[in-house]
Amino acid sequence: MTFGSRLSAAIGEHGPLCVGIDPHPGLLAKWGLDDDVAGLETFTMTVVEALAGRVAAIKPQAAFFERHGSKGVAVLERALEGIREEGGLSVVDAKRGDIGSTMSAYADAFVGESSPLAGDAVTVSPFLGFGSLRPLLDLAAANGRGVFVLALTSNPEGGEVQHAVPSVSSVSSGPKTVAQNIIDAVAAENAGAGPLGSVGVVVGATVTGAGREHDLSALNGPILAPGIGAQGATADDLREVFGPALRHVLPNSSREVLGAGPTVAGLREAADRTVEAVSLALRA
Ligand SMILES: O=c1ccn([C@@H]2O[C@H](COP(=O)(O)O)[C@@H](O)[C@H]2O)c(=O)[nH]1
Secondary structure, three states, rough: OOOOHHHHHHHHHHHOEEEOOOOHHHHHOOOOOOOOOOHHHHHHHHHHHHHHOOOOOOEEHHHEEEOOOOHHHHHHHHHHHHHHOOOOOOEEEEEOOHHHHHHHHHHHHHHHHOOOOOOOEEEOOOOOHHHHHHHHHHHHOOOOOEEEEEOOOOOOEEEEEEEOOOOOOOOOOOOHHHHHHHHHHHHHHHHOOOOOOOOOEOOOOOOOOOOHOOOOOOOOOOOOEOOOOOOOHHHHHHHHHHHHHHHHEEEEHHHHHHHHOOOOOHHHHHHHHHHHHHHHHHHH
8 A cells, every 4th residue: 555545645644734742851850750761661662552553644853863972873763663663654754865876875764665674654854845755755655655755844934035036037837936936846746646645745834824825735745833832833733834734735844743642541631632633623
């Protein structure tokens, strides 16, 4: 089964929410854990126990594992295994992007058939040119995995690059923003796929007017929307932000849900509350 089909089924079963595993030092302290590999493992595996297979997807943020070195990366691998064992879907938020020949190595790592670092999907950065992602897009498709391509990121600085309009001479299809070029390239990857393509975009829930100012109508893929909670966006903002593109939005919340730990029950309650709020907001 393709990633798009699996994600579509998971959203149907659990509602449209991705919960991030972002073990910030401050959150570890709030949970009464040390900022070391043992604390990282307890935090991570508690979130996996609480939410894997109970929300549509879980998105471990690779940076918080990498900051603990190879032992931290091993915890990420165990988390991915745990999510898989519970029948859940994972998105590894790695945001990799490099020249094509190096992208092949990232592809082996993050969407390779039996790589321990491969989740069901991975986030990538297209800012070395969308074509540089080709080796990873192809391997992901061959292995039934998904890819989320950054388009309109949730941070306030993103617009400097993503709203820029490249000179007409450098693009064949006339003047469009960098983000629209990325969205259109992703739409081409998903053409004809059903029920949902396996290549998505990342569009922050904080990007006011994203769905009005950019045409997402041909995307035919999921829109991962971080920014709910700690970054200030609310479920009620989704309608205004995404407008006609609401149907394929998968909101992500990390710190807000994680802050409800350290108990499994607290995490589940926070995730349930968020699912309810975003489901209501996304309902047509
Ligand atoms: O545009 C983007 C792309 C990725 N992220 C990531 O999502 C989570 C958000 O965490 P919160 O605690 O809910 O703010 C984090 O891992 C980011 O790296 C994003 O925020 N914006």
